[in-house]
Amino acid sequence: MVNRISRLILCVTCFAMFAFLLVGCSYQTDEEAIEQSISNRLDGYKNIDSSETANFASRMDIDSLAQYGVSEHDFMAAYFDDFDYLVQNVAVDGDNAVATVVLTCKSFTEYEKALQEATDAMKADASIAKMSTDELDKAFGKTILDTLKDVEVRQTEPIEISFEKVDNVWEPVSNASEDIAAALMSN
Known part of the structure; x- marks a missing residue:
């Protein structure tokens, strides 16, 4: 009987320690x-x-x-090829926080310049005069993707995303998607 009680106490103790470890492992700091x-x-x-x-x-x-x-898929695959990001800093002040993020992506500004140059080169090519409208459209589509694939990635300026803790959950205060899109488009 004493052996059974000892084993039961040992099992309950092990279960409690295991549960404590699981809870401890799943805890996240505000920054995390x-x-x-x-x-x-x-x-x-x-x-x-x-x-x-x-x-x-x-x-x-x-x-x-x-x-x-x-x-859309092909354009986005070319545009976000080599996309990455770095959360540089998270500063928490009570129920408010600001995260500083740097994106690494293709420069949309450089893409626009390169596409203009490629389009000008297409216009100067005498062979396009012999193409049908459908052939011209396909050639331009190929130029769009080829140009985008060749644009190098670079880092954006740091963007700050504000957060607020509501009901113990951190939510962006501003529209983070708009902030991210603006950084991507102005890179």
């Missing part, structure tokens, strides 16, 4: 919770079929490129 929130959103840019990239594509009016044979 904010970094996780940012990672959840920005990892969406690495996954071309995510709601984040679809939202960004709609802001850029990517579907208008379909007339040139450029799909």
Whole structure:
């Protein structure tokens, strides 16, 4: 009987220690919770079929490129190739916080310049005069993707995303998607 009680006490003690370890391992600091929130959103840019990239594509009016044979998926895959980010700092002050993030992505400004140069070169090519409208559209679509693929990545200026703790959950105060999109478009 004493052996059974000892084993039962030992089992209960082990179970309690195991449960304590599980709870201790799952605890996140405020900084970690904010970094996780940012990672959840920005990892969406690495996954071309995510709601984040679809939202960004709609802001850029990517579907208008379909007339040139450029799909939203292909454009976003080329644009976000080598995309990455770094959470530089998270400063928590009570129930408010500011996270500083730097994105690494293709420069949209450089893409626009390179596309203009490629378009000018196309116009100067005498062979385009012999192309049908459909052939011209496809050639321009290829130029769009080729130009975008060749643009080098670079870091954006740091962006600050404000957070507020509401019901023990950290939520962005501003529209983080707008802040991220603005940084991507102005890079």
